[in-house]
Amino acid sequence: MIRIGDDAWQVMVDHAEAVFPNECCGAMLGSSDGETKIVTVALPLENVHAGQQATRYELRPEDLLKAEKAARARGLDLIGIFHSHPDHDAYFSETDLKNSCPWYSFVVMSVKAGRYNHAKSFLPNMEQTEAPEEALELPATNRSA
Amino acid sequence: MPKVMIPTPLRQYTDKKDSVEVAGATVGEILGTLTTTYPDLKKNLYNDEGKLRSFVNVYVNDEDIRYLSKDKTEVGAGDTVTIVPSIAGGR
Numbered sequence: 564m565i566r567i568g569d570d571a572w573q574v575m576v577d578h579a580e581a582v583f584p585n586e587c588c589g590a591m592l593g594s595s596d597g598e599t600k601i602v603t604v605a606l607p608l609e610n611v612h613a614g615q616q617a618t619r620y621e622l623r624p625e626d627l628l629k630a631e632k633a634a635r636a637r638g639l640d641l642i643g644i645f646h647s648h649p650d651h652d653a654y655f656s657e658t659d660l661k662n663s664c665p666w667y668s669f670v671v672m673s674v675k676a677g678r679y680n681h682a683k684s685f686l687p688n689m690e691q692t693e694a695p696e697e698a699l700e701l702p703a704t705n706r707s708a
Numbered sequence: 709m710p711k712v713m714i715p716t717p718l719r720q721y722t723d724k725k726d727s728v729e730v731a732g733a734t735v736g737e738i739l740g741t742l743t744t745t746y747p748d749l750k751k752n753l754y755n756d757e758g759k760l761r762s763f764v765n766v767y768v769n770d771e772d773i774r775y776l777s778k779d780k781t782e783v784g785a786g787d788t789v790t791i792v793p794s795i796a797g798g799r
Contacts, residue, residue, distance in 0.1 A: 619796070627793060640717075667717065
């Protein structure tokens with residue numbers, strides 16, 4: 564299970580709404596006790612996809628390296644990646660799967676008409692052939708449609 | 709000896725070390741020795757055909773080896789080899 568803390572969640576929602584109608588992306592930092600991952604810090608990162616950013620995102624590897632260093636500096640780990648699907652549901656698409664990495668949780672946020680709508684988390688496998696849904700716990704006060 | 713930086717999720721396979729010193733003159737030699745020392749790392753980095761998985765990027769200092777000589781990229785004693793995931797997607 565992955566649980567996202569209030570502050571981190573607010574950063575994620577704000578970022579997803581701010582870059583709408585484009586896809587946002589970022590890193591989730593936190594800790595894990597083996598069963599539950601707890602996200603305490605969200606770092607918005609630049610979508611560097613060279614084409615249509617309304618339907619694609621790409622993270623710069625150097626930014627992931629910086630996120631990893633930022634986590635270490637806070638005594639946290641880089642445990643997940645988030646991105647948004649503007650005006651679409653929060654599913655793990657074929658494109659998401661083929662460009663995923665099994666080392667992290669992937670939170671997908673649906674943003675409709677510029678407002679956060681719902682989110683889901685996925686755990687892609689090593690072969691990039693499937694990504695089962697992971698239980699996602701959001702702050703009780705999270706805004707949703 | 710060159711130092712290899714291990715991403716957080718893979719430290720469970722390196723006795724929780726965030727970096728490991730590994731002897732070798734090229735990236736291929738270093739990753740070969742690393743995955744021999746820590747066999748559970750291998751399936752995370754290489755596919756069944758022995759090629760680096762598509763989501764694995766390797767840097768020597770600040771340079772991506774895809775733009776150098778790939779696994780034949782030379783590594784000096786004071787260099788740092790970093791494993792960084794490649795992540796993208798879209799609806």
